[in-house]
Amino acid sequence: MVTQQRRERERAQREALIVSAARDMAESDGWPSVTIRRLAERIEYSQPVLYSHFAGRGAIIDAVALQGIAELTEVFKAARTAAGPGGALAAVAQAYLDFAAANPAVFEAIFTLADGLPFGVDAPEVLKAAFAELFAVFAPLAGDRDPDAFTETGWAALHGLAALGRGGRLRPDLQEQRLAIFLERFGKA
Amino acid sequence: MVTQQRRERERAQREALIVSAARDMAESDGWPSVTIRRLAERIEYSQPVLYSHFAGRGAIIDAVALQGIAELTEVFKAARTAAGPGGALAAVAQAYLDFAAANPAVFEAIFTLADGLPFGVDAPEVLKAAFAELFAVFAPLAGDRDPDAFTETGWAALHGLAALGRGGRLRPDLQEQRLAIFLERFGKA
DNA sequence: GCCACAATCCTAGCACCGCTAGACATCCGA
DNA sequence: TCGGATGTCTAGCGGTGCTAGGATTGTGGC
Known part of the structure; x- marks a missing residue:
């Protein structure tokens, strides 16, 4: 009992x-x-x-990924609310890159290792929450574009910076300039 | 003899x-x-x-990655020269996404598996050539931004679309709209 | 043509991997 | 106190990347 x-x-x-x-x-x-x-x-x-x-090694990696996504969501929320509407994009973008730099293995688990996480309609709640956070940041900047498509595109741009940065594909000394260009291109509605 | x-x-x-x-x-x-x-x-x-x-399994993957990069460079060149200055970005972007979709394993080898490829100053020639192709497309659109930083940022945005698309992270029905948004944000100088 | 030598290739095996069957111990409710 | 269920471990299977050492082949000098 x-x-x-x-x-x-x-x-x-x-x-x-x-x-x-x-x-x-x-x-x-x-x-x-x-x-x-x-x-x-x-x-x-x-x-x-x-x-x-766990069903196997893969499931353990998935669990780490899921935990990481939950953390990421919290980090997004904190950055967004702390920055206010004007600086939300910059804050969240920086948070994304910082998270990737600080937790490379978790980042890897989320985006290149976790193959057991459903991503479509029946994605886990924590995953939808993470996207919702991004949506809250990008959607107001979409202009006359579809907010979902715009969020995905902005996310992809941000993700590309993080993914290529990890592994030395991008010049470290241009990091700030890349971020500035990203903000310039996606920041104004 | x-x-x-x-x-x-x-x-x-x-x-x-x-x-x-x-x-x-x-x-x-x-x-x-x-x-x-x-x-x-x-x-x-x-x-x-x-x-x-080959030194081991990893070196074989690296070799496939290198071959893929060489092909990618050719694809870029073909797309860029065929499209002319005006439509170069759209053509190369489409080529990038097409290549990723048509050769997922090679794409994976290049960007998530190959850890033996030097990417800094002493990168292999074929790799520099690939970046040079991207540079030829993005640099004219950089405006008053640093051309290298702009190329890297544009490449990252494009790469993010391909990387997240593979694995079902993005909604397939928004593919065209995402590409349109990318072109809109990086196309005009 | 013959033979010693060198280059080439294969058989066999090591340590390790993910994963699982079946024995063993432990704790629970009656 | 005891039967059964629950939980845990030992031992092992097939497969992995990689390597040492012997067999085999082809080569160049006599």
Whole structure:
């Protein structure tokens, strides 16, 4: 009865431990080094325990991605509300790039590793919330364009800067100028 | 003497065979299924032969990426020269998205798998050529902005559309509108 | 034509991976 | 106290990237 609840609580706790351990390991040594064996050793359980929580390695990565998206949403909201309508775009753009730079492994999990996350109509709530945050920033700037299409295009532009920046595809010394150009092109309605 | 040359020629031929086999397999079954064992079986040699050509699996992916970049450069050039100054941006943008859609595995190799390609000052020639093609398109539209920074920003915006599009992150029915918005925002000088 | 040598290739194996079956221990309700 | 359910672990399967060492082939000198 009551112990049942304790069990579930402990289970949830352990699940969170797995996710945070995976994230830590990925962030410090890269995703390839996050193996089930090492993860099991890290949380001091045997490997099958991990499979009682997640369907497999991919599902663990997905969980990290989902957690990252939730964080990202909070970061967006904080940046947007703190900046006010005028500077919302600049604040959110900076937040996006900062997040990508500070959490490269999570960023990688979200955008290049997570293949188990549904993205269409039946996307998880946390994912829709993240897009809603972006929508709140971009839609007012859409002018006579479709707000959804404009949000997606603006997001893509921002994402491209983050994605290419990670991996040294872009010149670091031009970072500020790129951001300025992005804001100039997407900022005025 | 002369046979030496034949040997080298055959070696180069086999190397090309490896790259094209890897590309084919990746394009039809995804990169994870491109294993050294399967690759060796496909080209009808034993595994160690592959290691006499490439340092490892990663180097083979890099080779496919490099080949893809070279093709991309040609595609850019063709699109740009065929369209003329006025429509160069639209043509190259369409070419970029088309290439990503038609060769998803190569695209993935270039932008998310290839970690062995130097991208800074000592980048391979073929890579600089690809950027030069983009530069030729974007620089005339930079206005009073730095042409390099503008090219990188435009490229990032375009790349974001391709990267997010692959994987179903963007609504397919808004594809045309997104492209229109991109052209509107980066087209006029 | 023969033979020593060098280059080439393959067989076999290592350590590691994701994942799972089946044995073992532990805790619960009656 | 005891049967059963729950939870955990040990051991192992097939597959991976990669490599050492032996067999085989072709080459150039006599």
